[in-house]
Amino acid sequence: MAGKGKSKRFRLRRHVRRTPPGAMPGTIIADPTMPAPRIRAIAYGPAGFREYDITSLGELAPLRGQTPVLWVNIDGLGDAATVTGIGEMFGLHKLALEDVVNTYQRAKVEPYTDHLFIVIREAVATGKPPELETDQVSIFLGDDFVITFQEKAGDCFDPVRDRIRKNQGRICQSHTDYLAYALIDAAIDAYYPVLETYGEKMEELEDETIERATKETVHRIHAIKRDFLIIRRAIWPAREAVATLIREDLPHITPECKIYLRDCYDHLIQLIDTVETYRETGSDLMEIYLSSASNRLNEVMKVLTIISTIFMPLAFITGVYGMNFDTSVSAYNMPELSWKYGYFFALGAILATVIGMLVFFRRRGWIGRPRR
Amino acid sequence: MAGKGKSKRFRLRRHVRRTPPGAMPGTIIADPTMPAPRIRAIAYGPAGFREYDITSLGELAPLRGQTPVLWVNIDGLGDAATVTGIGEMFGLHKLALEDVVNTYQRAKVEPYTDHLFIVIREAVATGKPPELETDQVSIFLGDDFVITFQEKAGDCFDPVRDRIRKNQGRICQSHTDYLAYALIDAAIDAYYPVLETYGEKMEELEDETIERATKETVHRIHAIKRDFLIIRRAIWPAREAVATLIREDLPHITPECKIYLRDCYDHLIQLIDTVETYRETGSDLMEIYLSSASNRLNEVMKVLTIISTIFMPLAFITGVYGMNFDTSVSAYNMPELSWKYGYFFALGAILATVIGMLVFFRRRGWIGRPRR
Amino acid sequence: MAGKGKSKRFRLRRHVRRTPPGAMPGTIIADPTMPAPRIRAIAYGPAGFREYDITSLGELAPLRGQTPVLWVNIDGLGDAATVTGIGEMFGLHKLALEDVVNTYQRAKVEPYTDHLFIVIREAVATGKPPELETDQVSIFLGDDFVITFQEKAGDCFDPVRDRIRKNQGRICQSHTDYLAYALIDAAIDAYYPVLETYGEKMEELEDETIERATKETVHRIHAIKRDFLIIRRAIWPAREAVATLIREDLPHITPECKIYLRDCYDHLIQLIDTVETYRETGSDLMEIYLSSASNRLNEVMKVLTIISTIFMPLAFITGVYGMNFDTSVSAYNMPELSWKYGYFFALGAILATVIGMLVFFRRRGWIGRPRR
Amino acid sequence: MAGKGKSKRFRLRRHVRRTPPGAMPGTIIADPTMPAPRIRAIAYGPAGFREYDITSLGELAPLRGQTPVLWVNIDGLGDAATVTGIGEMFGLHKLALEDVVNTYQRAKVEPYTDHLFIVIREAVATGKPPELETDQVSIFLGDDFVITFQEKAGDCFDPVRDRIRKNQGRICQSHTDYLAYALIDAAIDAYYPVLETYGEKMEELEDETIERATKETVHRIHAIKRDFLIIRRAIWPAREAVATLIREDLPHITPECKIYLRDCYDHLIQLIDTVETYRETGSDLMEIYLSSASNRLNEVMKVLTIISTIFMPLAFITGVYGMNFDTSVSAYNMPELSWKYGYFFALGAILATVIGMLVFFRRRGWIGRPRR
Amino acid sequence: MAGKGKSKRFRLRRHVRRTPPGAMPGTIIADPTMPAPRIRAIAYGPAGFREYDITSLGELAPLRGQTPVLWVNIDGLGDAATVTGIGEMFGLHKLALEDVVNTYQRAKVEPYTDHLFIVIREAVATGKPPELETDQVSIFLGDDFVITFQEKAGDCFDPVRDRIRKNQGRICQSHTDYLAYALIDAAIDAYYPVLETYGEKMEELEDETIERATKETVHRIHAIKRDFLIIRRAIWPAREAVATLIREDLPHITPECKIYLRDCYDHLIQLIDTVETYRETGSDLMEIYLSSASNRLNEVMKVLTIISTIFMPLAFITGVYGMNFDTSVSAYNMPELSWKYGYFFALGAILATVIGMLVFFRRRGWIGRPRR
Secondary structure, X not given: OHHHHHHHHHHHHOOXXXXXXXXXXXXXXXXXXXXXXXXXXXXXXXXXXXEEEEOOHHHOHXXXXXXXXXXXXXXXXXXXXXXXXXXXXXXXXXXXXXXXXXXXXXXXXXXXXOEEEEEEEEEEEEOOOOEEEEEEEEEEEOOOEEEEEEOOXXXXXXXXXXXXXXXXXXXXXXOHHHHHHHXXXXXXXXXXXXXXXXXXXXHHHHHHHHHHOOHHHHHHHHHHHHHHHHHHHHHHHHHHHHHHHHHOOOOOOOHHHHHHHHHHHHHHHHHHHHHHHHHHHHHHHHHHHHHHHHHHHHHHHHHHHHHHHHHHHHHHHHHHOOOOOOOOXXXXXXXXXXXXXXXXXXXXXXXHHHHHHHHHHHHHOOOOOOOO | OHHHHHHHHHHHHOOOOOOOOOOOOOOOOOOOOOOOOEEEEEEEXXXXXXXXXXXXXXXXXHHOOOXXXXXXXXXXXXXXXXXXXXXXXXXXXXXXXXXXXXXXXXXXXXXXXXXXXXEEEEEEEEOOOOEEEEEEEEEEEOOOEEEEEEOOOOOOOHHHHHHHHOOOOOHHHOOHHHHHHHHHHHHHHOHHHHHHHHHHHHHHHHHHHHHHOOHHHHHHHHHHHHHHXXXXXXXXXXXXXXXXXXXXXXXXXXXXXXXXXXXXXXXXXXXXXXXXXXXHHHHHHHHHHHHHHHHHHHHHHHHHHHHHHHHHHHHHHHHHOOOOOOOOOOOOOOHHHHOOOHHHHHHHHHHHHHHHHHHHHHHHOOOOOOOO | OHHHHHHHHHHHHOOOOOOOOOOOOOOOOOOOOOOOOEEEEEEEEOOEEEEEXXXXXXXXXXXXXXXXXXXXXXXXXXXXXXXHHHHHHHOOOHHHHHHHHOOOOOOEXXXXXXXXXXXXXXXXXXXXXXXXXXXXXXXXXXXXXXXXXXXXXXXXXXXXXXXXXXXXXXXXXXXXXXXXXXHHHHHHHOHHHHHHHHHHHHHHHHHHHHHHOOHHHHHHHHHHXXXXXXXXXXXXXXXXXHHHHHHOOOOOOOHHHHHHHHHHXXXXXXXXXXXXXXXXXXXXXXXXXXXXXXXXXHHHHHHHHHHHHHHXXXXXXXXXXXXXXXXXXXXXXXXXXHOOOHHHHHHHHHHHHHHHHHHHHHHXXXXXXXXX | OHHHHHHHHHHHHXXXXXXXXXXXXXXXXXOOOOOOOEEEEEEEEOOEEEEEEEOOHHHOHHHOOOOOEEEEEEXXXXXXXXXXXXXXXXXXXXXXXXXXXXXXXXXXXXXXXXXXXXXXXXXXXXXXXXXXXXXXXEEEEOOOEEEEEXXXXXXXXXXXXXXXXXXXXXXXXXXXXXHHHHHHHHHHHOHHHHHHHHHHHHHHHHHHHHHHOOHHHHHHHHHHHHHHHHHHHHHHHHHHHHHHHHHOOOOOOOHHHHHHHHHHHHHHHHHHHHHHHHHHHHHHHHHHHHHHHHHHXXXXXXXXXXXXXXXXXXXXXXXXXXXOOOOOOOOOXXXXXXXXXXXXXXXXXXXXXXXXXXXXXXXXXXXXXXXO | OHHHHHHHHHHHHOOOOOOOOOOOOOOXXXXXXXXXXXXXXXXXXXXXXXXXXXXXXXXXXXXXXXXXEEEEEEEOOOOHHHHHXXXXXXXXXXXXXXXXXXXXXXXXXXXXXXXXXEEEEEEEEEOOOOEEEEEEEEEEEOOXXXXXXXXXXXXXXXXXXXXXXXXXXXXXXXXXXXXXXXHHHHHHHOHHHHHHHHHHHHHHHHHHHHHHOOHHHXXXXXXXXXXXXXXXXXXXXXXXXXXXXXXOOOOOOOHHHHHHHHHHHHHHHHHHHHHHHHXXXXXXXXXXXXXXXXXXXXXXXXXXXXXHHHHHHHHHHHHHOOOOOOOOOOOOOOHHHHOOOHHHHHHXXXXXXXXXXXXXXXXXXXXXXXXX
């Protein structure tokens, strides 16, 4: 429980900004707890590709302009100097770089004079048991370069890297915009397995709520609703961002690329559709939970009422024959006590009461129909 | 119960994509569990019509261009080669073909250079007891061809086929757009009997909730609400798609056809209206259910309270005369026990208590007014 | 109850379409259960008016073109031939005629080449007790004719007929559009008395909920909410339709007429306002009902708790002195039984307990403050 | 209670129209229960002002055109002839005059050929205890006149009259539009003290709900929510109306005046903001009320359970020693009865039971922690 | 409690306007309870800066025009003369000045002929325990001046002052619009720490609701929801205001500045996102609270039912053997009483009943599974 509380706390704190209030815009303060950056570059074009593992920024400068596309990927934002250095090398805007290190950005598209700045959030499940989080992916798209920043090393870009290596599809024949599309698409595709997992969880929770709801169930419903809120907050703005790329006439996006982005937009719509359905189901589960709690109470109360209604009259009968009226004073004082079959008479009265009550309850449908 | 759980599971999983995340766009991976394709073609025009049952793609090629309209219908998507082959033959876009086999698409209209791609979902009830599902119908509309893909063999296009055969109405005199309209209209018309069935279910459920609600009722309300959610998710996007066909100036849609599409749009609005009314009624039923649960609890508690309130004082009276005070010690020790009519006195006190209580409950309206 | 269930059923079924799915658009299938048509015509202009009761369609043809305005009103849609015949005579579009006989249309305005097709729904209360329904009024507006179809004979057009007869206001000096306005306005005005009736019902229901709620109350609230839903579904689209007439530049609507339509739009806004207020009040009533059910339960439980709390200790006291310890064995065995005032001591203990409990309950506010 | 019911009824009936359904548009039927009209005129301009108390319409005609602005104010709509007479004198449109006497209009702006017709509702609290109502203020704005109709004599225009008399601010130097603005602003400003009163009521109700909720509380919450609904329905349309005056290019509104109307619009936004906040607080109160009802039930049930759980075992113990087994038959028959300290043993068992139960309840937190 | 009530009251009253209803627009009435104004000016440009503490308005006049930017900051609005004086000196519009002293304005942007008037609300937590409030910041932006009014001395502008002093970033090289941006940004940044505090509170409340909910919990949830309502009402309009500055072509805002304002807009979107998430979580907490109240009731009722169901049959058994039938009259009268092991037989029956009941409850899952 304590562990869960802590991870929750972490998640909520994330939305708080690192740059101090009132600081100069464009101030870049790295989070020292983040991993140190690892820089990888791929320079490619129709003629082929080359991969580089960059250890100092100096190695990066000569690569630019050699091939139609240079893709630089930085995993880990723990070092402000690296971010600033790359920003200066490629002429990236200071405000955009500030957003790169403040990794609480919503998905968005911001056009600057000679590059586009795109933010997308990708779904990541870390820890034991897995905790859902969304990590920020920052993409700079220029005429001859694509620069991507990820909070920590992830594997969602690997399929794209593979397609470049294998010269698969049209990626190597295309401009930087197609690479940016492929990266956005890969980040968004990563939501599908996450939602599949949640679909399974949801079904289990549904079974649990209907068949064996406990006190914990309501917290599980609450937790899953919150996770859907996190996913929703990540993909709704992504939809707007991709719509902006399609609709607006941005300098770095070619018309051919827009057909592919429309496909990506479609995926986002489907994801949103699924999340909204799950959210509605979540609210329904809460309703079912409350109604079954009320049913359980009804059942408990029926047991109590049946027991009381049967045994209270019985107790009364035995009470009557436990009274100490002096039978010797008068023949009117509890003559039953001296009847030969007085005891059987009393037991008979008791039996009649029990049967009467059972008939009454059966008519009301409180007993005899199983699992009502 | 287990069976129900499984079908539910299936329904939720459907929304998950088959193409692996990060795969090259346009990758076509068929679902091997789907039925093998059956291809039927009708070539027609004002001069007449001919029908073909196609067993190999080679038979299909020569049919094109012979008549003003060639309609190819493929039932079953179990074979990727067929889909790819037809796509190449008619120059269909790869992204659209990918959507054909990933049968979780929302209804939509996508213009490509020389054809329109239209997706509509049709309502299908399969299994025992019938489970509502929506199947994807993919329509490609070109200058001289209409190609339709259905997940599995359905009969909703039969009336259209009949109209062509009988040269009924204006269908044989019209362009491909009129055929596409007729197919969309047929798919949408198929929702009417489905909604009629649900209307009957809803009325039964309403009677059940009001008159004989049980624990299962809440699950039935939940299940029907979920089915309406499925229908709703199928027809809202269809409305948008048809509105796009009417509003936008698409190359393959003639103005005469738009009057017919407007009629189709009207039907969608009516369907949506009906579904929304049912959904609201569903929420109302939940409220009624909860209020009747609370009424039942009230009733149970009244029975308990009445019984307790009557018998507790009686038990007290019998308890008093069951005390063992020594009447021989003093005349003040329970002299009633030795009265001549002591027993009758006690019974009288008991009767008076019972009558007093009954009057009290009657005044409160707890008893004597039936079915309150 | 059964009768109510049946009428409900009827109401829900209405929304289902008569034309079979996939039928050729423009198929006109009359509902044989509907009344046979009664045709009345008024031909009028500034010069005067003449009324005709038409028994065969042949009588109708020569009337056209004799006066500036010819108004043909058909009550009852039981005969497809009449509808088709009139359609051909005035050149009405097949799709519009199909909508005339499928009397589940939402209010709408559809421009065709040489006429406008307008649908409005009017409120009708039929049966015993009155059941709310909305009937479809179909209006065709041409250059020199206005044709109206009503599901069954109603009297809501009588005031318009009277105004023509008395040459009142500007109706006889105006074009067909003014007549169409007058008819729409008359149909909409008919909602006012209906809403007045519902206002009274609502107030009664409010009093009932607050002062004497029973199990039936929740069903009454449910029923009235459903009726408001029906009214709402009839007048929201009417508002859109009238707004279309005002806003769009339709060939048959003159600018002078738009000032009058604006007035009609205003009435619709007021009706909607009133319905929405009633709907919100309906939801509030449900909340009040639930809270008063919970209050009643609280009250019942207090009675039970008070009775139990008073009599259980008493039963304990009498139980103690009913124990059979052998007082002769030892002086420590229930010496009270042999006290001179032992019985009074026990009765005193009982009295003290009762008083103590009453004080306790009074302090808690459970008794002594009336109607809490 | 009856009195309250009646005033409620009156409020709801107000929304019903006086003109009979289907009547000729522009029919003016005065409500005879309304006060007789009192007509006051102020003619003013930069050169000064003169006030007139008009007793017959004939006195009014010569005043027009003498000064830049003639403001005629009519309090009371009980006489149709007055309304019609003024309408003819100033050329007011019949449809607008019909709206003047049907005092259930929403706030609106309607441009006619040579004048603007503006409706605003003002808040009025009448009766004992004060009942909130909104009265209709109808304003006609022409080139050289402003005519205002009020349902009954109110004082909300007095500050404007004073500003004219004292030649304060720019009112006497301005056109008729500035006067209309000043009147609208005065009517809207009158909502501020009303909302202040409701703010105080709301706080009292909040305290009541949290600290001493009774059955009446829920009705008070319901009543205040309904009053906010009335205010809301009055000021939302006013916002739209003022926005229309600002945004649209109406002939009688000068650009200088629009800056002032913008200020007025701002006030409306603030009023709406406040009302919406109160409405949300009202819904929260309902939730708090329900949760405290459930808390009270919990408390009642705990008392019952504690009492039962303590006394039932005690009753069992005393019951055991009240059994009449014949101790003389065998030494195994209730030997405790003949023990020397048998009675103390029984009392000890009773005491131990009580202590054990108290410890159990304390551990559960049911007793000993005050005000849980 | 009383203290809390009072502060609440204060908060609600704030929204009420100070200028009397119907007063001349532009009337400036200062609130005497507000602090006296303290005026500070900074004149700066690329060449350097100078700071002034102004004690009389006469000192201020000569400063204007000496440097590209003159920033005058007034803390405290207790003196109407100061506001009027500054207004006249810089030609500020009377309506804007009225809004400065009526400190209940929503955030907004109003263009006047030669200056922009911007209102932003900043979050302030005062008192013990801290009470959330929002204070109004009024900004006038002219060609060569920025004038800011704050309700009371705050420190949120200090970082901006520091940046001017240190000539940090581009502030000293820029126009007045950049200063206005920096001030707006600083006011908005101040919401971040406030939301961080509320995030912590929310987590504590979540733990409390789930683990140890008491009666007070519901009031705490209510209080925090109300605070989020206050924040929300402050930042939603701010978002609109900043969007207006970006989107509209206002004379005093340069295109370069708009890139910075876009960043500020982004921050507002994030703040809104966070607040909305918290609000949804607040509603969820209420649901959890209610469900746990219902769980607690269930638990209480189970204890009662278990106890009753066990002890009532026992009481019956003891009652039977407490009956006084005369065993001497007949051998059929309670022969058990005279059995040798009669007492053990009775105790055995009791034990069997207890065990049977425990098995029954265990099977139902009411006992034996901890913390259900």
